[in-house]
Amino acid sequence: MWIKAGLFHLLLSYVLAMVLMVMPLPALLEPWRPDWLSLVIIYWLLAIPHRVGFGTVLILGLLADILMGSVFGIYAIALLLIAYPTVRHYQRIRNYSLTQQAIIVGILVLVKRAVVYELEHVLNDAVFHLPYLYPVISSAIIWPWIYLIMRKYRRRYLIR
Amino acid sequence: MQSLFERGPSIRTRLVLSLAIAGSLLFLDYRLNTMQPVRSFMTSLVAPIQYIAVLPEALLDRLVYLSTTRTALREENYRLQQELLELEMAMQRLNFLENENDRLRQLLGSDVRQASRRMVAEVVAVATDPFSHQLVINKGSGNGVYYGQPVLDNRGIVGQIISVGRNTARVLLISDQSHAILLRAERNDIRVLAKGTGDLELLELLYIPHSTELIEGDILLSSGLGGIYPEGYPVAMVDSVSRNEDRPYARVLVRPFAELDRVRTLLLLWPANATEEPVFDDEVPDVD
Secondary structure, X not given: OOOOOOHHHHHHHHHHHHHHHHOOOOOOOHHHOOOXXXXXHHHXXXXXXXXXXXXXXXXXXXXXXXXXXXXXXXXXXXXXXXXHHHHHOHHHHHOOOHHHHHHHHHHHHXXXXXXXXXXXXXXXXXXXXXXXXXXXXXXXXXXXXXXXXXXXXXXXXXXX | OOOOOOOOOOHHHHHHHHHXXXXXXXXXXXXXXXXXXXXXXXHHHHHHHHHHHHHHHHHHHHHHHHOOOHHHHXXXXXXXXXXXXXXXXXXXXXXXXXXXXXXXXXXHOOOOOOOOEEEEEEEEEEOOOOOOOEEEXXXXXXXXXXXXXXXXXXXOEEEEEEEEOXXXXXXXXXXXXXXXXXXXEOOOOOEEEEEEOOOOOOEEEEEEOOOOOOOOOOEEEEOOOOOOOOOOOEEEEEEEEEOOOOOOOEEEEEXXXXXXXXXOEEEEEEOOOOOOOOOOOOOOOOOO
């Protein structure tokens, strides 16, 4: 049995996250775009860690690299580095309140962005701008809703 | 079914393994540049995502178009006809000057300039990463788009093609931090090198001595020296010149003519010496 229940809907959520990642936004909102892909990955790692693992994160990271046009592997490395603490402590994070989870997610997104920036800085001499960290705040704020919506989605389509 | 005891390698081993794969891909792509075929394959793979992403915007545009009134259309039509008339008059003069220029160049014994071929492309997606200013357009290798091709809009140079898929291609904007372009001042032919700053509205000129004759408002054209961009297209206007003697060079900021933050329609250019040929789609006229 290779195809498990809810595979289609699992993949659909990844596609949706990537669509939201590249969707054009008004210039005013653009710097505040939440880090959709990281949020979705963190949720699945918390909810079904026996199914979504480093392999999935690696592939999604490489696809994100292609979508963003960055050097192959930058997003993959950053996402893998935040996947590790998530998988390591998923049982603890699951039992936190939504506010506490939001703070954890904010820190994870911050780490991810810092890693991406450092790699871009080493490889392409990127210069740091403060707006690059705005999504840390917006991702943390939007996390409780993402969590609730995704939980409903998971139960509805029996993804386990 | 979730088992109580984990099987297989520990998560640390799995992390190290995945990181090793990602790291070696990074090395292969960045250092050895061997990933180009894989990249173009995956670019085609993710193209549907980019098309879905712009769908809402396209639908909105369509709705706005459908709801325009007859009067508004008539007014726009009138305005466009006036514009066309003016452009046609300018064109006659340009043709005359071009012919004269060719004749004079023949007299001087230098090569006659050849016309370049063009194709219109639409922007389908914008990379939102602030560290890489890139656009995705809806023309690819199937239309004869090639690596390093210059891309313009109606105001000036926008950037160059850095990767080509079957039906899409990626444009690196001149404002990207890894991009530099050779320019020449229109007024006094000073040659300069303009590097992107990561800000869509500003480029920086490198290695400008404090004694430079550049002043604010000078227009910079492409010099054609890099071999990628054709000569003589407008690129930027000098925005500020700061001659702080503490620094080794004067700091000159220039503002690109092309509106890089809101480009929708682009122009692909095939210079006369390009080996690739543009392949035009069979245009289906839009009836409604």
